[in-house]
Amino acid sequence: MTSTSVTADPPAMTFSGADKFKxxxxxxxxxxxxxxxxxxxxxxxxxxxxxQPMVWALLIAAAWGLAERLLPRLVQVTAGVQSFAGELLNVGLLLFVVKLGLTVGAALPQVREAGWALLFQEFGHTFGTLVLGLPLALLLGVKREAVGATFSIGREGNLVIIGEKYGMASAEGRGVLAEYITGTVLGALFIALLAGFITSLNIFDPRSLAMGAGVGSASMMAAGIGAINAQQPAAAVPHLTAIAAASNLITQVAGFYFTLFLSLPVCSWLYDRLEPVLGRFSKREVKQQISDAAVLAGIGGMKAKELSLADKLIAWAVMTGGVMIGNWLTYKVPVLQSLIGMLIVIAIALLVDLVKRLVQRLPMVLVLSVTATVLGIPGLLPFSDAMIAATAKLNFLTFTTPVLALAGFSVAKDLPIFRQLGWRIVVVSLTAAAGTFLGATLVAELFH
Structure with a gap:
């Protein structure tokens, strides 16, 4: 099968300052x-x-974006602005990472208590996707796309791995792309529902569930730990959030190498041996247009561009406004106190962004996580305790609501591509996501 090559850049989408304000x-x-x-x-x-509120935010935003042509012009969010919302999402998540880092720093003693469980649960994240996803994919008749769709949860680093080894026009490339799009469109909602349901069964230690929520995607982790925390005593929430954040950081950093050297080779080896046994059903071909359309749409950061500082400030203003509203409506925190805390969070993000501009090879998320964690250690610096006290007033869940509102518009934007995937590959992708959560939770439970 040959692929139509894409040589031209995607058409630029233009929108005004008024559109951004809208x-x-x-x-x-x-x-x-x-x-x-x-x-x-x-x-x-x-x-x-x-x-939770973050789920309502995602659903409302997705419906708002899909109903674009039915709404009055004054409140329409056009396709171009929906794409811009997706770009703001990536930058807005940086503030979320800062909050997680500060939470981990303040709770380092509890994180250290997790000990070996935090290390070994990564094997659950790594192999959980293929343990559940690969057999199901083969039973449904999915061919080599199954390798790309089940060796990981298909985040940006995993796209790079498949792109380098097989090429994005390959069957494996189409599989990882399907996993990426499925995770982008449905991942946070799916993990929120799954984590909430599993938590309600009361069969796992909450610490194990928190580690399971650290799947390597900030938005999916936020959704998962939010659903878990909603069923825990208020006193346990900071501890569980810190564990989830530490697990997520390990998955983002070490998980890249785990998937490169362990899960991908194992997944490919298992496919060659299991496919003749389980691959009994014919499969509708995943449309080749998925690969080309995804490139044109900039899926997976393949056409990503650096946002200007002004647009980054817009993203952080959206996050700040959303956190202040959520803190005020749900947790009765005065708006001014929330604003002070958010300004501190933004200052940390700006500092790391400046360093990133000077040393461009630095991994932004990793440096931001480490910096925020160090700054969050009580008593380490003269201003640490005051900073921790101010940012502690920012409830973790209030960050997730604006994040998933922006994600909802990204859902609306990517839905045309999502429709091309076919139900088989979508079911396989969601099963792989369930596998990474359940796999890590089961491994962590052995230590609890």
């Missing part, structure tokens, strides 16, 4: 509505599903 207002409205709805729970068999 996006800011729309996200603030969505956050306010989502926080006002609050938490909803319903029973499914022995467990329950917990729907």
């Amino acid at each position: 996006l800011f207002i729309v996200v603030m409205v969505i956050v306010a509505v989502a926080e006002s709805i609050g938490i909803a729970q319903f029973q499914i068999g022995p467990g329950k599903v917990v729907l």
Whole structure:
């Protein structure tokens, strides 16, 4: 099978300052509505599903984006602005990373107590995807796409691994791309529902569940630990959040090498031996246009560009406004206190961004995580305790609501590509995501 090569850059999408301001207002409205709805729970068999404000924010934003042509022009969020929302999401997550780092720093003693469990749970993250996903893919008749879709949860680093080894036009490339798009569109919502349901069964230690939530994606981790924390005592929330953040950082850093040297070779080896046995069903071909369309759309950062400082400040303004609204409506924290805490978080992000501009090869997320963690250690620096006290007033979950509101618009933007994937590869991708959460949780549970 040959692939149509893509040589031209994607058409530039233009939008004005008024469009950006409109996006800011729309996200603030969505956050306010989502926080006002609050938490909803319903029973499914022995467990329950917990729907938090971040889930409402994602669903409302996705519906808002999909209904673009039906809405009055004044409140329309066009396709170009939806793409811009996706770019803001990546930058907005940097503030989320700072908050996680500060949380880890303040809770280092508890994180250290996790000990070997934090290290070994990574094997669950690494192999959980293929343990559940690969057999199902083969039973459904998926061919070599199964390797790309099940050796990982298909984040940016995993796209690079497959692109270097097989090429993105290969079957493996189409598989990892399907996993990436599925995770982008449905990952956070799926993990939130799954984690909430598994937590409600009361069969795992909450620390094990927190480690399982650190799947290597900030938005998916936020959704997962949010659903877990919603069913825990308030006093346990900072501890569990710190464990999840540490697990997520390990998965992002060490997980790249785990997938490169362990899970991908094992997945390919297992495919060659299991496919003749389990691959009994014919598979509809995954459309080749997925690869080309995804490149044109800039999926996976293949056409990503660096945002200007002004646009980064817009992203951080969206995050700040969303956190202040959530903190005020849900946790009754005065707006001024939230603003002071957010300004500290932004100052840390700006500092690391400056260093990144001077030394461009530095991995931004890693440096930001380490810096925030060090700054968050009580008593380490003269200003550490005051900074920790100010940022502690920022509830972790209030960061997730604006994050998933921006993600919702990204869902609306990517839905045309998502529709091309076919139900088999979507089911396989979600099963792989479930596998990484359950695999890490099971391994961590051995230590608890």
